[in-house]
Every structure is written in C-alpha cells, then in structure tokens.
Amino acid sequence: MTSRETASEAETRKLPGGAPTSLWTDLRAALRGTNADYTRIPLKRAVFLLAVPMMLELVLESTFAVVDIFFVAKLGSSAVAAVGLTETYLFLLYSIAMGLAMAVTAIVARRVGEHRGDEAALSAVQAIAVAVLVSLPFAVVGIVWAQDLLRLMGADAWAVEHGYRYTQWMLGGNAVIMLLFVINAIFRGAGDAAAAMRVLWVANALNIVLDPILIFGLGPIPALGIEGAAIATNIGRGVGVLMQLWILVRGSEHLRICRACLRWHGATLMQIVHTSLGGIGQMIVSMTAWIFLMRILASVSTEAVAGATITIRIMMFTLMPAWGMSNAAATLVGQNLGAGEPERAEAAVWRIGWMNMAFTLAVSVAFFLLHDELVALFSDDLQVIAIGGEWLAILAYSYFVYGWWMVSVQAFNGAGDTMTPTWINLVFFWLIQIPLAWALALPLGWAHSGVFWGVFVSETAVGLFTLWLFSRGRWKTAKV
Numbered sequence: 001m002t003s004r005e006t007a008s009e010a011e012t013r014k015l016p017g018g019a020p021t022s023l024w025t026d027l028r029a030a031l032r033g034t035n036a037d038y039t040r041i042p043l044k045r046a047v048f049l050l051a052v053p054m055m056l057e058l059v060l061e062s063t064f065a066v067v068d069i070f071f072v073a074k075l076g077s078s079a080v081a082a083v084g085l086t087e088t089y090l091f092l093l094y095s096i097a098m099g100l101a102m103a104v105t106a107i108v109a110r111r112v113g114e115h116r117g118d119e120a121a122l123s124a125v126q127a128i129a130v131a132v133l134v135s136l137p138f139a140v141v142g143i144v145w146a147q148d149l150l151r152l153m154g155a156d157a158w159a160v161e162h163g164y165r166y167t168q169w170m171l172g173g174n175a176v177i178m179l180l181f182v183i184n185a186i187f188r189g190a191g192d193a194a195a196a197m198r199v200l201w202v203a204n205a206l207n208i209v210l211d212p213i214l215i216f217g218l219g220p221i222p223a224l225g226i227e228g229a230a231i232a233t234n235i236g237r238g239v240g241v242l243m244q245l246w247i248l249v250r251g252s253e254h255l256r257i258c259r260a261c262l263r264w265h266g267a268t269l270m271q272i273v274h275t276s277l278g279g280i281g282q283m284i285v286s287m288t289a290w291i292f293l294m295r296i297l298a299s300v301s302t303e304a305v306a307g308a309t310i311t312i313r314i315m316m317f318t319l320m321p322a323w324g325m326s327n328a329a330a331t332l333v334g335q336n337l338g339a340g341e342p343e344r345a346e347a348a349v350w351r352i353g354w355m356n357m358a359f360t361l362a363v364s365v366a367f368f369l370l371h372d373e374l375v376a377l378f379s380d381d382l383q384v385i386a387i388g389g390e391w392l393a394i395l396a397y398s399y400f401v402y403g404w405w406m407v408s409v410q411a412f413n414g415a416g417d418t419m420t421p422t423w424i425n426l427v428f429f430w431l432i433q434i435p436l437a438w439a440l441a442l443p444l445g446w447a448h449s450g451v452f453w454g455v456f457v458s459e460t461a462v463g464l465f466t467l468w469l470f471s472r473g474r475w476k477t478a479k480v
Contacts, residue, residue: 027052033194035253038332039113039339043348050193050331051352055324057184057197059317060204066378069313071211072229073378077306078156079226080379081298082163084309085153086170088294090177091287093138097178099280100131101185102413103272105327106334108189109414110480112254113338119268121261124186124248126269130276131182135175142171153291154298162226169230176237183244188331190255195247203240207232275480278418282409282425289429293451296441304448307387310378314392318363319402322356326406329353330414333475337415342476349411349470356403368396391452398460405463408470416480424466433458 026045029036030052038046072079104127111120142149146167150160180203184196213221214228224231248257297304329352336345367374375388409421433454440450 031056031194031197033192033253036191038191039335039341039344043332043344043351046332047328047348047351047355050191050328051325051355053193053197053324054188054327055321057193057200058320058324058327061200061320063204063208063317066313066317067208068211068229068233069310070378071215072226073310075215075226076158077302077379077381077384078158079163080306080309080384081302082150082155082159082166082226083229084294084305084312085150085155085159085298086163086167087309088153088291089142089149089167090170090174091290092284093135093171093174093177094181095283095287096134096280097131097181098283099278099418100127100134100178100272100276101181102279102330102418103127103276103416104182104185105189105330106414106416106418106480107272107275108186108255109191109331109334110338110416112190113335117255118258118261120190120255121257122265123268123272124183124255125257125261125263126265127182127186127272128179129264130269130272131178132175135178138174139172142174143168146171153295156302165227166230169227169234173230173234173238176234176241179241179244180237183241183248186248186255187244187252188327189334190252191331191335192252192254193328193331195252199240199243199247202243203236205236206239207236210235271480275416275418278420278422279413281422282418285422285425285429289425289433292434293437293455296438296451297448300441300447300451301383303381303383304387306379306381307375307384307448308391308451310375310384311388311391313378314374314388315395318366319360319406322359322403322406325352325356325359326410329407330410333411333414334416337476337478345411345415345476346473349407353404353407353467356407357400360400360403364396364399367392367399371396387448390449394452394456398456398463401460401463404467405459408467411470412475412478415475415478417475417478420469420475421466424462424469428458428462428465432461 026048030049034049036046036049038050069080069083072083104123107123108120111117111123146164147160150164150167155163180199184199187193187196210232211229214224214232215226217223248255250256294305294308297308329349332348333345336342336348371392372385372389374392375385379385412418412420436457437451437454440446440454441448442450444450446453
C-alpha cells in the first residue's frame with residue numbers, strides 16, 4: 001500500500017476473498033454492475049468500470065442509427081432526406097433531453113459523492129416529471145403540423161406526401177426519447193453505467209429486429225415503408241423506458257426510488273431546471289446550427305441532404321465510444337467533486353482525454369482511406385456517395401480534436417458548470433459556423449463543400465478553445 005492509499009482503497013482493489021482484481025474480473029464487474037465507490041478505488045479502475053459499459057451502451061445506440069438509415073436508404077434518397085429533415089426537429093428535442101441529462105448526471109453524481117442517496121433519488125423523480133412535461137408540446141406540434149414542418153425545411157414532394165407519417169410518429173412519440181435520455185443520465189450519475197447499458201441493448205436490439213419487418217413487411221405484417229422505421233423506434237425505446245422504470249423501483253447498485261421519493265418537490269425540481277438551462281442552451285445552440293446547415297444543404301440539392309444525413313450517421317457510430325468515455329468523465333468529475341477530491345477529478349479527465357484522442361486518430365485514418373466506400377454501404381447513388389465521402393475526408397483532418405472537445409465539455413457539465421460551454425457554442429456555432437458555411441456554400445458558390453469546410457474550421461477551433469479553458473481549472477468551484 002502506498003503512503004497516499006488508505007486501507008479502504010487497498011481493499012477495494014481486491015475481490016471479497018482477498019485476491020487482487022484482474023482485467024477479466026473488472027470486465028465482468030463493469031458489465032454486470034458494481035457497487036464500487038468511484039471516489040476511492042484506483043482511478044484507472046474507476047475509469048475502466050464506468051467507461052466500458054458507457055462505451056458499449058452508445059456503440060449499440062449508434063449501431064441502431066446506422067442500421068436504421070441502411071434500411072431506409074433502400075426506399076430512395078427522398079426517404080433518407082425525410083429522415084434527415086425530421087431529425088433536424090428531433091435535434092431540438094435532443095437538445096432539451098441532453099440538457100436535462102447533463103443537469104441530472106451532475107446533481108445525482110454530486111449527491112452520491114456526498115453519500116446523500118435519498119436526495120439523489122428525489123432528484124431522479126423530479127427529473128422524470130420534468131421530462132414528461134417537456135415532451136407534451138413537441139408531441140402536439142409533430143402530430144398536427146408534420147407536413148408543414150417538412151415543407152419549412154425545403155423537403156421535396158415525395159417527403160411531404162409520404163414521409164410526414166415518419167415525422168408524426170417520431171415527434172408524437174418523443175416522450176420515450178426524452179425519458180430514455182433522462183433516466184439513463186440518472187443511472188450514469190449514480191455510477192450505474194451497466195444498468196444504462198443493458199437498457200439500450202434491449203431497446204436498440206428490438207429496434208434493429210423490427211426495422212426490416214415493419215419497413216418491408218413479413219408474412220401477415222404489411223410493408224409500412226418509412227413509417228415502419230418510426231414505429232420500430234418507438235416500440236423499441238418504449239420497452240427500454242419500461243425497463244428503466246422497473247430497475248429504478250427495484251433498485252440498482254447505487255440508487256433506488258423509494259415510495260417516499262414519489263412526490264413533487266419544488267425546490268429540487270427548480271434546481272434541476274436551473275442547472276439544466278445551461279445544458280439545454282449549449283445543445284440548442286449546436287442543434288439549431290445543424291438545422292441551419294441542413295437548410296443550406298437543402299438549397300443545394302436533395303442529394304446533398306442525403307449525403308450529409310448518411311455521413312452524420314457514420315459520425316455518430318464512430319463517435320459513440322468516445323462519447324461513452326466522455327460520459328465516464330462527467331460521472332467521475334461530479335462524484336469526486338462531491339467527495340472533495342478536485343485533483344482526482346481533473347486527473348480522470350486528462351486520462352480519458354488521451355484515450356479519446358487515440359481512438360479518434362484511428363478513426364481519422366479509416367475516414368481518409370475509405371470515405372467513399374463507407375458511404376457506399378448505405379447508398380448506390382453516385383452523387384450521394386461523392387458528397388458524403390467528401391465530408392468524411394474533410395473530417396479526417398481534425399477528428400482527433402473531437403475527442404478532446406467531448407471530454408472537456410463533459411468535465412464542465414459533470415461539475416455542474418453548464419453555462420461555460422453554452423457561451424462557447426454560441427460564439428463558435430452561431431457567430432462563426434453558420435455565417436461561414438452560408439458564405440462559402442452560396443455567395444462564393446462552393447455548394448455543399450462550403451458547408452463542410454465551414455464545419456471543419458468552426459469545430460476545430462471550438463475544440464481547441466474548450467480544452468484550453470478547461471485547463472484553467474475554474475470548473476472545480478462550480479456549485480450544484
């Protein structure tokens with residue numbers, strides 16, 4: 001035992017029988033769930049136990065996104081464009097869901113780090129209530145005005161006439177998306193990453209199975225086309241939410257919703273709302289920036305929208321493991337700040353940051369060498385392949401910056417300082433990215449290439465700046 005290691009810390013590195021832990025035993029613990037105290041066990045093991053299930057959770061989530069667009073692409077580029085344009089509105093919903101999730105993770109992690117489990121459970125209940133309330137207006141707008149929303153985004157005639165049912169299902173059933181985000185954030189904040197992983201495994205596996213059946217039909221089940229993709233998503237995620245609620249009531253490794261917690265608590269609810277405002281703000285800024293970019297691309301051509309939609313799905317697939325590691329950073333920052341260990345919190349971020357950079361560098365090589373081949377897996381339209389492949393090739397030049405950007409942003413969010421990334425996003429996305437992409441694409445005539453290079457410049461700059469700001473350390477004093 002080192003001079004800085006307590007007897008308790010040394011004990012947590014061993015199994016109940018006293019044998020030292022191994023990679024295999026830690027892997028099993030990560031997948032099954034563990035009640036380890038992440039503020040006391042060796043940092044390397046804490047990162048491993050949290051990062052493995054979070055990475056696997058998001059890998060399957062991104063796998064579904066890729067499989068979904070693979071099947072929809074069989075219906076043509078207009079169908080892919082309808083999905084992409086619908087997702088621009090879903091991005092607004094995601095921004096709220098992810099903003100709430102950031103706040104919930106920070107608050108629950110801080111309470112768990114302070115060993116105040118009852119308050120963590122009470123915060124979880126209030127977060128679920130907020131999620132349900134927020135989802136209602138999105139559902140009404142999506143069901144009633146689906147076709148108008150698609151027209152507003154410049155959809156072609158096929159998307160407006162046939163794709164609107166996809167929009168109705170996705171926006172109308174948005175409550176399951178909201179709850180899936182928020183409740184898994186509760187699990188992550190508590191350190192129950194394995195529970196969040198299992199939920200998404202079930203939800204997305206069900207989506208993947210139902211997708212081809214409902215899109216193309218099977219036996220007595222009719223072919224529902226693009227509408228079938230939305231129905232499959234809602235069924236899969238709905239089952240996932242039911243599973244989440246069951247785990248919360250039954251009790252996970254670090255958190256259990258007791259009967260006394262099932263009440264309205266205004267002070268806690270307002271704390272969640274206040275903390276989430278920064279997270280929602282940063283996500284709305286970045287997501288609305290994407291809406292503007294898609295609108296610019298729609299002015300270029302349907303193929304440009306389809307190529308960008310496929311590329312963003314490939315990006316999601318490759319970035320999800322990095323997001324998983326970044327989520328581990330948020331949990332470790334929140335819990336260690338709660339336990340009064342700010343230096344340990346910072347050390348966790350730097351460790352995960354280097355891991356993320358190594359991973360995204362490897363992905364960059366694949367993008368550079370196989371950009372057209374990757375897009376061709378989802379479309380046989382040569383123009384769509386050329387456009388999507390061009391963006392992947394451009395991304396390859398600075399993809400490693402994304403790894404650092406995600407970790408440093410999650411460090412701020414895990415500490416409860418959600419406003420700093422909001423202001424950063426406002427400057428780099430609204431004041432730099434949108435005007436630059438528009439100017440390059442339309443007045444200067446670069447078309448879709450202008451959008452892609454505008455994204456390259458702005459997001460490389462925002463990643464480097466956010467990392468520099470994190471290194472200054474002011475996030476360590478954030479209060480939640």
